[in-house]
Amino acid sequence: MKAVLRAGTAVIAIMLAAAPAIAAETPKRGGTLTYMIPADSSPSFDGHREGTFATVHATAPFYSVLIRVDPENPSSTTDFVCDVCTELPKPTNEGRTYTFKLRDGIKYHDGSPLTSADVKASWEHIIFPPAGVLSPRQSYYLMVDRIEAPDPTTVVFRLKFATSAFLPALADPRTYLYQKANLDKDPRWYEKNILGSGPFKFVSYETGQAVNGVRNPDYYHKGLPYLDGFRAIYAEKQVTRIDAIRADRAATEFRGIPPASRDELKAALGDKLTVQLSDWNCGSFVEPNHKRKPFDDPRVRRALTLAIDRWGGVPPLSKVADVHTVGGIVFPGSPLAATKEELHKIAGFWPDIEKSRAEARRLLKEAGAEGLSFELVNRAVDQPYKYVGTWLIDEWSKVGLKVKMRTLSTGPWLAAARASDFEVFLGANCQAVTNPLMDIQRYLPGSVYAANYAQFEDPKQVALYDKMLHETDFTRQRALMREFEKHVIDTETHALWIVWWYRGIAHQSYMKGWKISSSHFLNQDLARVWLDK
């Protein structure tokens, strides 16, 4: 629990540092926020269908959602609040029914009312998409049986089984509430059009360059938003973004800037720049291909994790790379995460690295894999992939392993993973809302979770997961999570969890009201942002 507390304390400390200023100041109205989206323009405007954060950063201000992470406390992993509903419901029917009452008077930007039929249609578009409609996150809602709209202000979710994974899944920021009429007309209407009920109204899209929004005067959260409007400019190159923040061509970008660049900006701008930091619900993992010898041998896989000095190596690595916190497979801010004491019992997290490496050498010798040479397939992206890959190679060299890194651009890197064309693969698990039961799906065998390419079957692991998913008692669920974690990254070492990423947002100090969260997908509706100019 101490690790969780420490990570949480760090985040809270940073938030508290900014808090007095935020608390003491009365938000000012007006102004247009210019910010950058550090990506290519998103393929479509449809949050239900796209995977990239670029869609969220461009379109979240236009939409409402049913529930969300608390915008006043977005770094919390358990604090959810209503957006269009009146209050978070207590589940009934043994935890299998959630009844939401909707606020009165919510209007879409075209003036039409938002009703439970719209909410139902939107959620069905995500969970039960019509044939030919893409919904990549359907598996987050495997517990949902059906959705009902008994009257215009009531929405009922009926679940197949009670699970604590439901509410966090419901708070996913990409679950925009669309208009039923438009979805009925064309289920893909929202790919090319924007019509929501959020704090800002859509003004224009400049192809490949920018998105513009203007204040919604009829927004149902009275008094919000503070801004008159916003302009989001696509800027993919990091060097451009750093220069643009420095010259105040844009107030910020909301994904994250590496430590060295943050320092550079701070040195140039001093008090004119504010930096907010948080643990990031993204992390690096390594998957050995179980069908490639000698990685079919758990002793070899275990030796790989035992060789890595996470406690000693991550602090210096964090000075140059977007990484920070050592943790297990559950995000460190979550109550389900392992404490430092619990981690110390897992291979690769032992406090004594010499003992750990001695064990790694013994296992390699026993498996006949001393001095093993292999290739690490990595993504050709600097932060933090290449940094983490380079560090791992150095760590493995300390037990006599000779590793070469093959970096591939995104398409070929994902293709190599899918074809299991690798010996050892360095990947990332990146999630929006912290929902440990859903976030760890990726460690399940490929037959259960299609995006696991490590080529193994493990019925014991699957049974353990199912039990945990259906468990509603927190204490028992946490114990099961420890068992699952130990099984996945120690006993069987199907994967090696390396390190959690760290998110640093540098923004012009005049931009206020925005609070960092554990994901670049969260808290992007800009309703509470204001300009102190």
Place this chain on the structure above:
Amino acid sequence: MYRYIIKRVLLVFPTLIGAATLVFIMMRLIPGDICLVRLGGGGTSFTAQALATCHAEIGINRPWVLQFLDFMWGLARLDLGNSMWSGKPVVMEIATRFPISLEIAIAATLISIAVAIPLGTISALKQNTWIDLAVRTFSIAGLATPSFWLGIMAILIVLDVTQAISGNPWMPPIDYVPLWQDPIRNLSIVMLPALTIGYRYAAVSMRMTRSAMLEVLREDYIRTARAKGLVRKLIINRHALKNAMLPVVTVIGIEFAFLMGGLVVTEQVFNINGVGRLMVLSVQNQDYTLTQALVMFVVTIVVMCNLVVDLLYAWLDPRIRLA
């Protein structure tokens, strides 16, 4: 002359078909596809069903032969299809970005001409003097320095200098505004990239001007002009420079064609939403239709520029069309 023109024009078609075939095959030889990039690029997970739906939606689950026939049939009808990434017509995607790339290309060309021709001529006239040495050093530096690095440095220098002077760092805007909407803002966007590209461009043209001038200055007709007592200025302007311009014009034409799709990194450094940046993104995203269309667009410009240069040569030099 007409036979020559017809022959050259007809040669354009096999060149375009060859390029189309090559780009079609090359794009598909790269492992992965646009659906993987789209669904998994952000590090989030996705279902196999989502991937299959995406493949079917875009049509890349069909056999290559059918996709190729579609592509060629589209080309024949001048229908380049829709971008697989944005779903919008590729013609629209390119047309949106074309004005800024064209503007930078024209500005860079003007800078290049303004720098290269006078300096190249002076360098030739002052051969082996310190002036010649200085111009050649300037020119070699331009060739050896990558434009994107120069671009990064230019922005940093502007930021540092403006911060030192006024306390507020300044850099050009990062979002494009057309010239007719806001001329000052437009020019401040175009200025730095045009200078950095124009410098490299000028370096190439400058060397060509110098060597062509040196060659012409040794010609018999120049000696004759001098012997008959013509003023030096007249000899250079009327007899030497005009004749030396033929290869220089060729270089300028070819470089201009290159700029129309070749500013891939420079456009990224300055965050210019141009054709070069679109090319990078379309390749990164493995957007087959857009990449194919962009390559065909650039190939067409290059082929057309070459055609014009060839025709110009034939018009200027009868030996070429008679050969």
